[in-house]
Structures are given as structure tokens and as C-alpha cells.
Amino acid sequence: MSRAPGSSGEKTLKAIYEAGIDLIYQYGYEAVSLRQLAGAVGIQAGSLYNHIASKQDLLFKLIHSIVLELNEQLDAELENIDDPEEAMRAFVRYHITWYTARKQQVFIGNMELRSLKAENYTKIVALRRRYEMRLKDILDRGIAEKHWSMPDSSVSARALIAMLSGVCVWYDPEGGYSIEELVSIYTEIVFKGLGKPA
Amino acid sequence: MSRAPGSSGEKTLKAIYEAGIDLIYQYGYEAVSLRQLAGAVGIQAGSLYNHIASKQDLLFKLIHSIVLELNEQLDAELENIDDPEEAMRAFVRYHITWYTARKQQVFIGNMELRSLKAENYTKIVALRRRYEMRLKDILDRGIAEKHWSMPDSSVSARALIAMLSGVCVWYDPEGGYSIEELVSIYTEIVFKGLGKPA
Amino acid sequence: MSRAPGSSGEKTLKAIYEAGIDLIYQYGYEAVSLRQLAGAVGIQAGSLYNHIASKQDLLFKLIHSIVLELNEQLDAELENIDDPEEAMRAFVRYHITWYTARKQQVFIGNMELRSLKAENYTKIVALRRRYEMRLKDILDRGIAEKHWSMPDSSVSARALIAMLSGVCVWYDPEGGYSIEELVSIYTEIVFKGLGKPA
Amino acid sequence: MSRAPGSSGEKTLKAIYEAGIDLIYQYGYEAVSLRQLAGAVGIQAGSLYNHIASKQDLLFKLIHSIVLELNEQLDAELENIDDPEEAMRAFVRYHITWYTARKQQVFIGNMELRSLKAENYTKIVALRRRYEMRLKDILDRGIAEKHWSMPDSSVSARALIAMLSGVCVWYDPEGGYSIEELVSIYTEIVFKGLGKPA
DNA sequence: CATGAATGAGCCTTCATTCAT
DNA sequence: CATGAATGAAGGCTCATTCAT
Incomplete structure (x- = not known):
């Protein structure tokens, strides 16, 4: 058989x-x-x-599936949320949760980009940009609908992602902070930064 | 020859x-x-x-001199500043200026840590921790003297550094923002986060 | 390929x-x-x-197999011989035959010992000592049973081996002496040295 | 100055x-x-x-001076000795004394010959052959004058040198045997081999 | 004479990759 | 599918040697 x-x-x-x-x-x-x-x-x-097919092929498929999943699950998370404030809360929660839960994947997805050959690099960067855009959309809508004060939504989107991403560099499951606490802390910081204390 | x-x-x-x-x-x-x-x-x-002495030795000396200089110049910058608010402004300005001016060094100092052998890794991490401590000190003094509101000064120090560091990942000298503008933007975000709008 | x-x-x-x-x-x-x-x-x-596994590993395995075979074949040769005189004749014949037949191996087994790293060196030296002991046993039994006169059986064992080993340094298959003749000559010298002319 | x-x-x-x-x-x-x-x-x-002049030059000069000195001091030692028996005793004493006293030089003089380039190798081999000849002379004279029994003086000269040389491989100053004792033991063995117990 | 910095060849070893079995 | 043995390129490093200083 x-x-x-x-x-x-x-x-x-x-x-x-x-x-x-x-x-x-x-x-x-x-x-x-x-x-x-x-x-x-x-x-x-x-x-x-x-x-x-090759070592390079493995790296690409690894990173690709990571970034793809990051995007798809974000889409699912934001699917039925219209309110920018709610969306922002969802984004912060999602980003921190995903980034700390998938520390390894995040690390690889960020740090091994330069090991991708040009052709593969381009594809990944496009997917990452798509992720940034989702946050920029939220910011733009918040500025329009909620009067958030943001110097520049593009810069701010990157700055927020950089800040939120920083968590996973030093997050330690045994380190005294639960994910929920981190989400709270960062949500607070974000909304203070938006001029709208949470 | x-x-x-x-x-x-x-x-x-x-x-x-x-x-x-x-x-x-x-x-x-x-x-x-x-x-x-x-x-x-x-x-x-x-x-x-x-x-x-070896390729590893080169990497270590490179990273060591980077982190050492980062610390020493920060010390010089903060030397005569007693007021926490002024110190925080100095720190933000210094960090962003240094990180964007030394994009390459910063990148290496962060991303190649894992290529250091254990013994060298330990030495570098100690120096990096020292840098974090300088910011934590400022936060603690601000909380005490200026009633800054911070969930936790240790976590916040790391979060701030991660946020400020994110700048150098996407900063582009030709990109429409001057260093001065970035410093302004981030100083504003930081002080909003501290509950003390700049 | x-x-x-x-x-x-x-x-x-x-x-x-x-x-x-x-x-x-x-x-x-x-x-x-x-x-x-x-x-x-x-x-x-x-x-x-x-x-x-490595160049060193090759050398070790080479020398090890040589010394092991030297020992094992000697054991086989002496297996059923009780009489010390007969045993001595067998030893002389065996040693000269083996050493001249395996000139290369003998040379390597002696001269490349110093290229072995400490750990490997120790193992080989133990095997070589075992070979010496076989001759010392014969000498001791000859002294006891046959009244051979030997100043000291340990020294003599080494001296005999050194003497017999010397053959392979200058032995030349085309050089006028057959192995049989060499065995005769050396057997004669040995037994004269033992005070028992062959 | x-x-x-x-x-x-x-x-x-x-x-x-x-x-x-x-x-x-x-x-x-x-x-x-x-x-x-x-x-x-x-x-x-x-x-x-x-x-x-070069690494090879150093090796050659080292070995050359060793073999030269070995010959010259032997010549001095044998200068006024006519009796073959006395000469043989002198040779055995000299060889063992020199070989054990200059263990390192002897080792180098024997084992590093193959590292000499052809031209240098030839020169050294000639000097070594000269040393063998001195012993062959003694043997020939002993056979003629003293009725020593030797199968072949050329073979025997080499066999004796090989045997006597073996000493320095395992001689240990702290090893329980004085040079004098070794000389005695080997002289005895040699003369027994010559059919003339010492 | 000694130094320190350079050369160019070569060393042992590891690597990604291929393919007959 | 997996294995084991092969390739050819490359890697980090050491070496004998040279020579301006």
C-alpha cells in the first residue's frame, strides 16, 4: 500500500x-x-x-509565511471595527500580543531581511508596507473623526510600530509583566501621544 | 612583500x-x-x-567602542544638568541625534550582538544596561520631583529607548524631516506620555 | 557533483x-x-x-591500527608457545619480519608520535608498553627457567627491541640479506647476549 | 663607540x-x-x-654542527687507541654518553633528516656514513686481531649503532640507571655478541 | 640590528548542493 | 524519500619571507 x-x-x-x-x-x-x-x-x-529548493528558498518561505500571517490575522482582527479608537486599541493589543507570542518569528522577519536576495526582499518589503498602511489608515481616520493630534500620520505610524515592536526585544514571560499589563501600559502611552488620554 | x-x-x-x-x-x-x-x-x-586577533575580535572591538562612546558622550551631555525635565530633553535629543548620525553603528550594535561569543556578549550587555540606567534615573527623578506619571520606570525606560531607537530604522536624511523636527516630534510624544505636555 | x-x-x-x-x-x-x-x-x-574527522584523527587512526595489529599478531604468534627459548625465537622472527615488511608503518608509528595530541598520544603509548611487556615476560621466564643472564629484564627488553628495530631502518630487500638471514643473525646475537649461544 | x-x-x-x-x-x-x-x-x-638565511638553512646548520661534532669528538676519543677491544669499549662509552647527553640533538639529527632538502640531505648522510665507518674499522680489526665472530662487519656496525642508539630513546636521568651502569650493561651485551664475554 | 607591517601562498576545514543508490 | 559520498568554492587563519623605517 x-x-x-x-x-x-x-x-x-x-x-x-x-x-x-x-x-x-x-x-x-x-x-x-x-x-x-x-x-x-x-x-x-x-x-x-x-x-x-535551497537555503535561500527556505528563508524566503519562512519570512513570507510570517509576514503573510501577520497581515491576515490583523485583517481578521480589524474586520468589523469601524471606530478608529477601538481599531487603535485592537491594533496595539494585536501587535503586542503577536510580537511577544512570536518573538522568534518577529526577530527573523526583521533581522534576516538583508539575507534575502533582491527579488525575495522586494516581495517581503511590500507585505510589510501593507501592514504599516493599516495603522496609517487608523491614524488618518482618528485624526479626521476624533481630532487626534499627530504631526504626520506616516511618520507616526512607523514610530508607533517601532515603539510597540520594541517590547518583544526585552519581553520576558517570567519577567513580572503580563501581556495584558503591557497592552495597558502601551495603550496608555499611545493615547497620551494622540492627545487623548485613555 | x-x-x-x-x-x-x-x-x-x-x-x-x-x-x-x-x-x-x-x-x-x-x-x-x-x-x-x-x-x-x-x-x-x-x-x-x-x-x-580574529574576526570575532574585530566585531567585539567594533561594538565595544560604539557602546562605550555612546555612554561617554551621554555622560558628558548630562553632566551639569540637574533638572529632570531638562535632562529628559537632553536625553531625547542626544539619543535621536546619535542614533540617526550613527545609523550603521547603531544597527551593528543591536543586530550583531548574537554573533558575539558568550564572553564578549556579557561585556557589551553590561554597557548597554548602564545606558538604560541613565534614562531610568531621569525618569525616577522626574517622577519624584515633577510628578511625572509612569507605570514603571524600568519598563518605561526600555519602552522609550525602543521608541526613540526606532527612528534610526527608517530615518532618511533626504526624507523630509530634519533631525530638529524629529527631536521636536519625539520630545512632544515623550512628554505627553509623561503627562506633561511639552 | x-x-x-x-x-x-x-x-x-x-x-x-x-x-x-x-x-x-x-x-x-x-x-x-x-x-x-x-x-x-x-x-x-x-x-x-x-x-x-580531522587530519589529527587520521594520524591517530593510522597509528592506532598499526600498533593494535602489531600486538594482536604477536599474541597469535606466541599463543601456544610455553618454552621461553622458543618464545624468544618466535619474538625475534616476528619482530624482524613485521618491522621489515611494514617499514613504512613502523616508521610512522615511531616518528609521528609527537604529532599526536596529548590525549591520543597516551592511548598509543599504552599499547606500545603492552608490546614491551610481552618481551619482558619472555625474558623473565627465561631467566627463571633457563638461567639466562640478564642485567635487568626491563632495560634488556627495551634494548633488545631497540636493537631489533634498528634493522628496519637500514634493511633493503635488494641489499644482499634475506629476512631469514637477518633473523638468523639477530637470533644468534640475542642468544649470545643471553649467555646461551644459539 | x-x-x-x-x-x-x-x-x-x-x-x-x-x-x-x-x-x-x-x-x-x-x-x-x-x-x-x-x-x-x-x-x-x-x-x-x-x-x-632561511628556516631550511637553520635546520641544516643545526644538524650539520651536530653530526660534525659527533665525528670530531669520536676522532679525539679514539686517537691514541690501537687495541680493537679498548677501541670498542671507548666507542660504546662514547656513543652512549654522547647520545644520552645530547638526547635532543640526536633526535633531531635522526628524525629531521627528511625535512632537509636534497642537497643538504646528501651532505649530512655523508657525515653519518663516516661515523659508521669508524665502528666498522674497529670491528674488522677485532675480527682480524682478536678473532671476534661477526656475521658481517657492515651489518653488525649498523646493528650495534642501532642498538646503542636505542638507549637514548628511553633513557631517563632520574630513571634508576646511571650512565656508567648503562655503559657497563651495553658493553657486556656487545662483547657477548662478539663472542668475547667482557 | 630590530621592528612592524606587508605579501602571497597555502593550510585545514566547512559549506551548499548534487545525485547514484 | 532518505542516504552517503562527492564536488568546488570559499572561509578564517598561519606561514616564511621581505623591507622601509
Whole structure:
């Protein structure tokens, strides 16, 4: 009897992705060898090529799926929210939650961009820009509807994302702050920055 | 061959540091080869070893001198300032100015930490913590003397630094905002966050 | 490229050992490069690492297998011999035969010891000592049972081995003396030294 | 005032020779770097070239002076001895004494021959052959005058030298045997081998 | 004489990748 | 699909040697 289609191969591929994220997060894309990766998966280096086209291809697929998911889940989160204030709260909560929950993926998605070859780099940057745009939209709507005071919504969108992203650099699950507390703190800071104390 | 006329140890070392920063910023520590670096300096790869002990040693010295200078110049900047509000303004201005002026160094100092071997990593992290402490001091004094409202001065110090640091990721000298404008914008955001509109 | 058709791990490893012995005998361990060795085997330098862990590892395995075989075959040779005189004759014949037949291995086994790192050196020296002990046993039994006159059986064992080993330094298959003649000559010298003319 | 001629330079050269013998004995010619040697002498690697022409030149001069001295002192030792038996005793004593006293030099003189380039190798081998000839002469005269029984004086000369040389491989000044005792033991063995118990 | 900085070749080793089995 | 053995390029580093200072 032949193997159930996609069963074993799929599992191996998933294992490769997971080990890839772990290793690249810890050592960096350039510093991780395919032998190391294969070892973590429990196969030989050559066997990786039954699942990935190349090392670069692996990195791209990894980052792509990360950024894609970040966008898709954000869309879902904001889907039925019209009020800019509510949207902003949702965004802050979503961003911090996602970023701290996926520390490794976030790190890779930010720091390994330069290891992508030009063609792949372009695709990822487009997706990231799309994410920024969602926040800029919220800001623009808040300025129009709620009289938020913002020097410039483009700059501010980036500044807010940079600030919110900073959390995941130093967030420690055992560190005395729950995600909820962090969300509270940052929401407060954000709305103070918008001239509308939460 | 012998020494090229006019060459000197100090000059070569400086050239190595400069080319090192350029290349590591652009391609990452792991991705830069010593042959590449030597080529940029105009010497043979082996000749690098008259000036550095190893590739790792170069990275460490690079990052160390960056973080050291960041600290020392901050100390100088804050030396005679007692008022927390003035100190905060000085800190924001200093941080943004330094970070945008030394975009490359900042990038390396943050992103290549993981390429440091444990022993070197520890030393750098200590220096970075010292920098954070300077800001925490300002916050604590502001809370005490000026009734700033801050959920937690440790968390806030990191959050502020993360926010301010984000600037240098997207700052573009030709991008429509002068440093002075950025300093203004961020100072405003910060003081709003402290409950004391600038 | 992929594997050359018909190649196999075992065969390649054997070829590496054989070329390794040839080259190290001729030029010395330090003077032989892995490129040279790989060239003699007909593969690329890097491919050696599919079969050995390092250059040092190759040397160790080479010497280890030599000294191990020397011991094992001696054990087989002496297995059923109780009479010390017969045992001594067997030892002399065995030692000279083995040493002249394996001139290269003997040379490497003696002269490249210092190229072994401490840990490997220790293991080899233990095996060599074991070989000496076999001769010392024969001497002790000869002294007890046959009234051989020996100043000191430990010193004498080493002296005899040194003397017998000297043969292989200058032995030349085309040089006028057959192995049988050498064995005769040395057996005679040995027994004269024992006070028991052969 | 100018430096006394030959004073400082001579001293440095002597230091180079001494450090050279130490290091080559310990690690082997190929394994010793000129930097290491220079370090042991207390100068920079480049400065060595004020005293030696090349690394190979150093090795040759080292070995040459060793073999030359071995010959010259033997000549002095045997100068006024006509009786072959006395000469043999003198040879055994001299060889063992010299070989154990100059363990390092002996080792280098034997084991680093292969690191000499062809031209230098030839010169050294000629000197070594001369030394063997002195012993063969003694043997021939003993056979003629004293009825020593020797299968072949050429083979025996080499066998004796190999045997006597073996001493220095395992001789240990703290090892329980004085040089005098070793000389006694080996003289006894030799004369027994000659059919003339001492 | 000694130094320090340079060269260019070479070393051991690792790597991503390929493919017969 | 997985393996194991191969490739060819490249990597970090050391070396003997040279020579302006």
C-alpha cells in the first residue's frame, strides 16, 4: 500500500520550518548550516532538498509565511471595527500580543531581511508596507473623526510600530509583566501621544 | 612583500574599523569575509592579522567602542544638568541625534550582538544596561520631583529607548524631516506620555 | 557533483589510509597536506571529511591500527608457545619480519608520535608498553627457567627491541640479506647476549 | 663607540640555535614556526633573518654542527687507541654518553633528516656514513686481531649503532640507571655478541 | 640590528548542493 | 524519500619571507 498522500513529507517539511525558525533565531541565517538544520530534524543534509529548493528558498518561505500571517490575522482582527479608537486599541493589543507570542518569528522577519536576495526582499518589503498602511489608515481616520493630534500620520505610524515592536526585544514571560499589563501600559502611552488620554 | 611606503599601523587599523562597519552594516558579520574586508582596506586578508586577533575580535572591538562612546558622550551631555525635565530633553535629543548620525553603528550594535561569543556578549550587555540606567534615573527623578506619571520606570525606560531607537530604522536624511523636527516630534510624544505636555 | 559511479565508502577509506601511510612516511605528517592526500586518493580535499574527522584523527587512526595489529599478531604468534627459548625465537622472527615488511608503518608509528595530541598520544603509548611487556615476560621466564643472564629484564627488553628495530631502518630487500638471514643473525646475537649461544 | 665585533649578534645567533633545538626536538621542524622561535629568543620573526638565511638553512646548520661534532669528538676519543677491544669499549662509552647527553640533538639529527632538502640531505648522510665507518674499522680489526665472530662487519656496525642508539630513546636521568651502569650493561651485551664475554 | 607591517601562498576545514543508490 | 559520498568554492587563519623605517 502506498503512503497516504502528503502525510510523511508534510510532517518533515513542518519539522524543517520549525527547526529552521529555532536555529535562525538563535544563530542567524548565515551562521546556521544545512547540516545543523538537518541534524535538528533528524535527517541528512542532502535529504533537505526533497523538501526545499535551497537555503535561500527556505528563508524566503519562512519570512513570507510570517509576514503573510501577520497581515491576515490583523485583517481578521480589524474586520468589523469601524471606530478608529477601538481599531487603535485592537491594533496595539494585536501587535503586542503577536510580537511577544512570536518573538522568534518577529526577530527573523526583521533581522534576516538583508539575507534575502533582491527579488525575495522586494516581495517581503511590500507585505510589510501593507501592514504599516493599516495603522496609517487608523491614524488618518482618528485624526479626521476624533481630532487626534499627530504631526504626520506616516511618520507616526512607523514610530508607533517601532515603539510597540520594541517590547518583544526585552519581553520576558517570567519577567513580572503580563501581556495584558503591557497592552495597558502601551495603550496608555499611545493615547497620551494622540492627545487623548485613555 | 614589504610594507607599502607611507602605510602605518594606526592608519590601517582605522581603515579596517571603517570598512568593517560599512561592510558589516551592509551584509552582516557572518556574511562578510575577511578577504572582502581586506580588499576594501586595500591589503591582503592575512595582513589583517597584524591589527586584529580574529574576526570575532574585530566585531567585539567594533561594538565595544560604539557602546562605550555612546555612554561617554551621554555622560558628558548630562553632566551639569540637574533638572529632570531638562535632562529628559537632553536625553531625547542626544539619543535621536546619535542614533540617526550613527545609523550603521547603531544597527551593528543591536543586530550583531548574537554573533558575539558568550564572553564578549556579557561585556557589551553590561554597557548597554548602564545606558538604560541613565534614562531610568531621569525618569525616577522626574517622577519624584515633577510628578511625572509612569507605570514603571524600568519598563518605561526600555519602552522609550525602543521608541526613540526606532527612528534610526527608517530615518532618511533626504526624507523630509530634519533631525530638529524629529527631536521636536519625539520630545512632544515623550512628554505627553509623561503627562506633561511639552 | 554527486558520487562517482562505483565509488564506495569503504573503498575510499582504505585508499585514504594507504595513501596516508605512503605520504606520511615519505614527507612526514606535518609536511603532508590534505590536498596532497586527497589528490593521491583521487578526490577533493573536502571529501576526505566524509571519512575522517580531522587530519589529527587520521594520524591517530593510522597509528592506532598499526600498533593494535602489531600486538594482536604477536599474541597469535606466541599463543601456544610455553618454552621461553622458543618464545624468544618466535619474538625475534616476528619482530624482524613485521618491522621489515611494514617499514613504512613502523616508521610512522615511531616518528609521528609527537604529532599526536596529548590525549591520543597516551592511548598509543599504552599499547606500545603492552608490546614491551610481552618481551619482558619472555625474558623473565627465561631467566627463571633457563638461567639466562640478564642485567635487568626491563632495560634488556627495551634494548633488545631497540636493537631489533634498528634493522628496519637500514634493511633493503635488494641489499644482499634475506629476512631469514637477518633473523638468523639477530637470533644468534640475542642468544649470545643471553649467555646461551644459539 | 661601536659595538665590540661579533658580541651581540653572536649571542643572538647562539640563542637562536638553542631555542631551535629545543623547539624542533619538542614539536618537529615542520611544526615549529619562525614566530614561535623568534618568541623564544625574544625578538620579532623578521629579525631572525639578520642571523639565518632561511628556516631550511637553520635546520641544516643545526644538524650539520651536530653530526660534525659527533665525528670530531669520536676522532679525539679514539686517537691514541690501537687495541680493537679498548677501541670498542671507548666507542660504546662514547656513543652512549654522547647520545644520552645530547638526547635532543640526536633526535633531531635522526628524525629531521627528511625535512632537509636534497642537497643538504646528501651532505649530512655523508657525515653519518663516516661515523659508521669508524665502528666498522674497529670491528674488522677485532675480527682480524682478536678473532671476534661477526656475521658481517657492515651489518653488525649498523646493528650495534642501532642498538646503542636505542638507549637514548628511553633513557631517563632520574630513571634508576646511571650512565656508567648503562655503559657497563651495553658493553657486556656487545662483547657477548662478539663472542668475547667482557 | 630590530621592528612592524606587508605579501602571497597555502593550510585545514566547512559549506551548499548534487545525485547514484 | 532518505542516504552517503562527492564536488568546488570559499572561509578564517598561519606561514616564511621581505623591507622601509
